[in-house]
Amino acid sequence: MRLNPRLAQVPLSHWLAVGLVIALGLFPISLALIRLWAVTGISPLSALTMVQDQPGAMEALQFSLLEGLASTVLTVALGVPLAWAFGRYQWKNLQLKRALLFLPFVTPPIVAAVGFLALLSPDGFLHRLGFDLHAESGFMRFLSERSGWEEPGHFVALVVAHVWFNLSLMIRFVEPVVAQLDPAWEEQLALLPAGRSKQNRLQHLWIPVLGPATLVAATYTFFFSFTSFALVKWLAPSANTMESLLGEMGGTAGIAGYRVETSLAVLGIATLQMLLMLAMLVLAGRFERQHSQVLSMHHEVANRARHGRPPRPLTWFVNGTIVLLLAPLVSVVIASFRVTTRSGSGFSSSWTLEGWKRAWSGDLSTVPVLEALTNSLTYAGLAVLVALPLGYAVASCLVTLRLQGRKRLAGVLDSLCMLPLSMSAVMVGLGMVAGILRWFPDMFTFPYLPVLPHVMLVLPFVIRLMVPAIERIDPMFAEQASLLPLSSVAFWWHARGSFLLVPATMAASLCLAFSMGEFGATFLVVRVGSWDSLSILVDQVASRPKFDPYVFPTAMALATILMVSTLLVLSINERARAWRKRHDV
Amino acid sequence: MKRNLVMMLLVLAAPLSGCLEPIEPITADADGGCELLEPGRESDGVLRLLTYDIAAFSESMLGEFTNQTGYDIELIRTDDAGGILEQLLQTQQAQQADLAIGLDNTYLQTALNFCLLQPHTANVSGIATEALQPYDGPLAVPFDQGDVCLNYDETRVDGTNLTVPTSLWNLTEPAWVGQVAFPSPVTSSPGRAFMSATVDYFEHDDDETTNAFDWWRAMADNDAIFTTGWTEAYEIHYSGGYGEWVEGHLGDAAMTVSYCHSPGVEAFYGGNWTKSTSLTLPRASFHQVEYAGVINGAAEVTAANAFIEYLLSESVNRNMPENNLMKSVLNGATFPGTDGYAHHTDVPSLNAEISNERIADEMEDWIERWTEATQ
Numbered sequence: 001m002r003l004n005p006r007l008a009q010v011p012l013s014h015w016l017a018v019g020l021v022i023a024l025g026l027f028p029i030s031l032a033l034i035r036l037w038a039v040t041g042i043s044p045l046s047a048l049t050m051v052q053d054q055p056g057a058m059e060a061l062q063f064s065l066l067e068g069l070a071s072t073v074l075t076v077a078l079g080v081p082l083a084w085a086f087g088r089y090q091w092k093n094l095q096l097k098r099a100l101l102f103l104p105f106v107t108p109p110i111v112a113a114v115g116f117l118a119l120l121s122p123d124g125f126l127h128r129l130g131f132d133l134h135a136e137s138g139f140m141r142f143l144s145e146r147s148g149w150e151e152p153g154h155f156v157a158l159v160v161a162h163v164w165f166n167l168s169l170m171i172r173f174v175e176p177v178v179a180q181l182d183p184a185w186e187e188q189l190a191l192l193p194a195g196r197s198k199q200n201r202l203q204h205l206w207i208p209v210l211g212p213a214t215l216v217a218a219t220y221t222f223f224f225s226f227t228s229f230a231l232v233k234w235l236a237p238s239a240n241t242m243e244s245l246l247g248e249m250g251g252t253a254g255i256a257g258y259r260v261e262t263s264l265a266v267l268g269i270a271t272l273q274m275l276l277m278l279a280m281l282v283l284a285g286r287f288e289r290q291h292s293q294v295l296s297m298h299h300e301v302a303n304r305a306r307h308g309r310p311p312r313p314l315t316w317f318v319n320g321t322i323v324l325l326l327a328p329l330v331s332v333v334i335a336s337f338r339v340t341t342r343s344g345s346g347f348s349s350s351w352t353l354e355g356w357k358r359a360w361s362g363d364l365s366t367v368p369v370l371e372a373l374t375n376s377l378t379y380a381g382l383a384v385l386v387a388l389p390l391g392y393a394v395a396s397c398l399v400t401l402r403l404q405g406r407k408r409l410a411g412v413l414d415s416l417c418m419l420p421l422s423m424s425a426v427m428v429g430l431g432m433v434a435g436i437l438r439w440f441p442d443m444f445t446f447p448y449l450p451v452l453p454h455v456m457l458v459l460p461f462v463i464r465l466m467v468p469a470i471e472r473i474d475p476m477f478a479e480q481a482s483l484l485p486l487s488s489v490a491f492w493w494h495a496r497g498s499f500l501l502v503p504a505t506m507a508a509s510l511c512l513a514f515s516m517g518e519f520g521a522t523f524l525v526v527r528v529g530s531w532d533s534l535s536i537l538v539d540q541v542a543s544r545p546k547f548d549p550y551v552f553p554t555a556m557a558l559a560t561i562l563m564v565s566t567l568l569v570l571s572i573n574e575r576a577r578a579w580r581k582r583h584d585v
Numbered sequence: 586m587k588r589n590l591v592m593m594l595l596v597l598a599a600p601l602s603g604c605l606e607p608i609e610p611i612t613a614d615a616d617g618g619c620e621l622l623e624p625g626r627e628s629d630g631v632l633r634l635l636t637y638d639i640a641a642f643s644e645s646m647l648g649e650f651t652n653q654t655g656y657d658i659e660l661i662r663t664d665d666a667g668g669i670l671e672q673l674l675q676t677q678q679a680q681q682a683d684l685a686i687g688l689d690n691t692y693l694q695t696a697l698n699f700c701l702l703q704p705h706t707a708n709v710s711g712i713a714t715e716a717l718q719p720y721d722g723p724l725a726v727p728f729d730q731g732d733v734c735l736n737y738d739e740t741r742v743d744g745t746n747l748t749v750p751t752s753l754w755n756l757t758e759p760a761w762v763g764q765v766a767f768p769s770p771v772t773s774s775p776g777r778a779f780m781s782a783t784v785d786y787f788e789h790d791d792d793e794t795t796n797a798f799d800w801w802r803a804m805a806d807n808d809a810i811f812t813t814g815w816t817e818a819y820e821i822h823y824s825g826g827y828g829e830w831v832e833g834h835l836g837d838a839a840m841t842v843s844y845c846h847s848p849g850v851e852a853f854y855g856g857n858w859t860k861s862t863s864l865t866l867p868r869a870s871f872h873q874v875e876y877a878g879v880i881n882g883a884a885e886v887t888a889a890n891a892f893i894e895y896l897l898s899e900s901v902n903r904n905m906p907e908n909n910l911m912k913s914v915l916n917g918a919t920f921p922g923t924d925g926y927a928h929h930t931d932v933p934s935l936n937a938e939i940s941n942e943r944i945a946d947e948m949e950d951w952i953e954r955w956t957e958a959t960q
Binding site: 121151153240256259342445543 | 610626638644661662664667668671672674675676678679681695699771772810812813815816817819820821822827828830831832833834835837850851853854855856858910949953956960
């Protein structure tokens with residue numbers, strides 16, 4: 001592809017955007033490490049060698065590895081057959097089912113957490129299936145008796161929630177491989193001795209073909225489970241991942257002359273966590289390259305038609321999974337209308353609107369829901385306004401550099417721009433607190449501070465959406481536009497801008513949704529200041545002592561509002577995707 | 586190209602300029618004296634309260650203050666009392682708030698040592714002696730109080746399965762293996778208060794060869810449950826409280842740290858019924874007082890003083906038990922008799938006697954020793 005001369009150079013503004021994006025990713029966390037170094041007098045590397053002496057650090061590392069591994073194994077065990085079945089056959093309402101399978105991944109973590117809590121309550125669906133956290137009955141009792149593990153409940157609940165959250169990753173990576181696999185491969189293999197039995201076909205076709213995609217999804221599943229925060233905070237409160245430990249201690253870190261041992265612990269744990277996450281991302285990148293090599297492909301619609309309707313057991317399996325995936329979300333809504341009150345030594349449940357009334361009025365001395373929702377939408381809107389043009393400029397710069405043949409430079413800049421992806425949300429929050437607020441205390445009164453971590457977290461997604469969108473634009477449009485007497489703005493619009501409307505809308509809606517549900521970074525920032533977003537409000541209210549029985553329904557009402565708002569924003573994304581499909585742009 | 590790269594490097598380097606010098610904190614002189622700092626911001630008629638998630642500050646309560654005085658209020662909420670101290674320390678030379686509300690007597694002296702508060706001029710007559718006992722100086726005013734002590738489930742500590750302890754050492758016996766949940770003093774205010782009480786308790790017991798941290802080590806060896814905050818200990822682990830009808834409850838602990846009036850609150854919301862009660866061994870409880878203080882470097886000092894008076898007014902402070910689940914600091918204040926609130930509230934015969942100054946001087950060391958003992 002050759003670019004029109006008017007688009008062939010990288011303008012200064014795009015270079016500045018690249019610089020700004022790299023600075024955004026690098027500086028807060030670098031400043032945080034420098035601050036912690038200055039306060040403790042110990043370098044990050046030295047702190048790393050002392051990490052085993054920090055209270056709770058080794059337990060957190062062990063727990064993170066254990067729950068990450070268990071979550072990954074279970075996600076693969078359930079996700080691969082699900083993706084295979086979903087990718088192979090002709091399903092009714094395919095788009096809708098795909099959207100529903102994708103839903104958990106974009107659900108705000110705090111909503112998922114309280115949704116699972118509702119499911120685990122004595123009235124809840126999971127409790128009735130035998131998930132009794134006390135291990136006095138059902139599956140938990142069985143597990144407890146067989147394993148000798150006294151309280152497996154919270155751990156199992158956390159792993160189940162992680163599987164729920166990450167199944168969509170399996171669908172996202174594995175389903176397209178199954179759906180687009182050239183059927184000739186399977187047919188030809190069936191004629192050979194090595195492909196006569198199911199086991200042989202599994203060994204010689206499916207494992208080699210699906211392996212790389214599964215490994216990519218498994219690595220990301222491990223990554224997200226390892227850095228889990230909101231779900232651990234609520235479902236396994238007696239344990240800590242390294243992420244939740246940092247979330248607990250991060251607010252205290254970086255103050256000169258006060259609780260220096262906490263600053264030292266945060267420095268060591270943050271350094272270790274960063275190194276581990278970087279290693280995981282490098283691994284995921286390697287698997288992703290292998291994955292892209294095996295994508296030989298065939299038309300999906302024809303493939304599905306060839307295999308026809310799914311067999312009944314698979315229909316039950318896929319549809320049943322979708323119902324289970326929706327269960328925590330439905331539970332949130334139901335729990336917002338239920339209250340459990342005590343009468344003497346017993347307790348009873350009844351229907352109520354009190355939770356909604358309190359959520360609306362902010363009766364529990366929190367901000368009213370409208371104010372929190374306005375804050376959330378403001379932060380999300382500003383994050384989009386900043387991230388979209390910056391993301392476009394970076395993507396345009398990367399595409400131009402590649403077309404100029406400077407692929408190595410483009411690769412280096414691309415990696416640097418993706419740096420926030422190698423940091424968890426709490427690490428980004430730590431960058432804000434110890435990196436920005438500790439150095440610049442005046443920022444405590446800056447009302448839009450949470451926008452900064454949100455921009456950092458969503459920018460990589462914008463860039464990832466924009467790069468292929470720019471690459472897809474036919475250079476002929478630029479050639480034709482250049483023949484017309486157009487101003488530079490009009491030329492840009494006709495050659496490029498008008499083709500990016502749909503991807504930009506999709507990027508904007510995804511950013512809005514991620515920003516509205518963002519919890520880890522804001523949690524840490526809010527620990528030291530007052531920036532109440534809706535997801536933080538849910539956490540604040542749910543954390544209140546529940547002597548008053550209406551506290552929990554109020555938290556659930558707030559969670560319902562957050563969930564519905566996020567889904568409305570995401571529906572814009574689905575509409576844009578459908579429009580693009582219809583118009584083939 | 587080179588020019589562009591230079592520009593990019595300049596953008597990358599800009600945020601680092603001028604921020605590599607750590608801000609050194611201001612501390613009180615040997616006599617405890619502090620200089621009055623310049624306001625950290627311009628006065629704008631808005632009173633900014635730095636507080637944690639205090640349940641007593643409803644919209645209507647704050648609105649009433651605005652109606653009475655004409656000052657608008659803006660809340661800056663942190664996570665807890667520790668969060669208030671941390672933000673005060675961090676913004677010491679450019680304070681953004683005017684009034685700190687919620688520092689307790691385990692944090693107050695540290696705030697005073699760092700010159701974070703200035704003398705108030707509010708009329709605060711009518712405060713009970715017990716509330717003024719930990720601190721009665723001009724820099725902070727008590728606004729609520731409560732005794733932190735062990736709570737236990739009467740249905741489990743029934744004299745048959747478990748007997749009511751007569752000494753904290755009883756809790757290290759085999760019968761109590763895994764039965765006690767403690768919020769960590771590192772991350773929880775009640776946890777910090779109770780740990781301070783144990784220091785005093787074991788300094789006054791008959792055994793001079795052991796101290797509080799020997800007991801904490803023995804508790805850890807006896808599989809005591811340690812949690813991050815009060816909520817996890819009380820709601821998830823404690824079987825005697827409201828937690829048993831809350832999602833995620835385990836109920837594996839028959840005893841935990843809470844307030845001596847927590848059983849009263851349980852009864853108040855539970856139709857005059859509770860199975861929780863307090864263990865009020867002498868010196869094994871801690872009288873916690875929460876304070877309001879005008880911030881050194883505040884811009885709205887007059888409004889801050891007016892708010893202190895409002896907070897201590899009869900109409901606001903007498904309602905602390907219902908609104909903030911803590912006791913009022915006014916003379917003659919009691920817990921309400923409604924639904925067994927007062928009836929189920931226990932009053933310790935002797936709280937731990939440990940000065941604020943000692944807490945400030947030794948807390949870091951205690952936390953280090955506690956961590957070492959319980960790891």
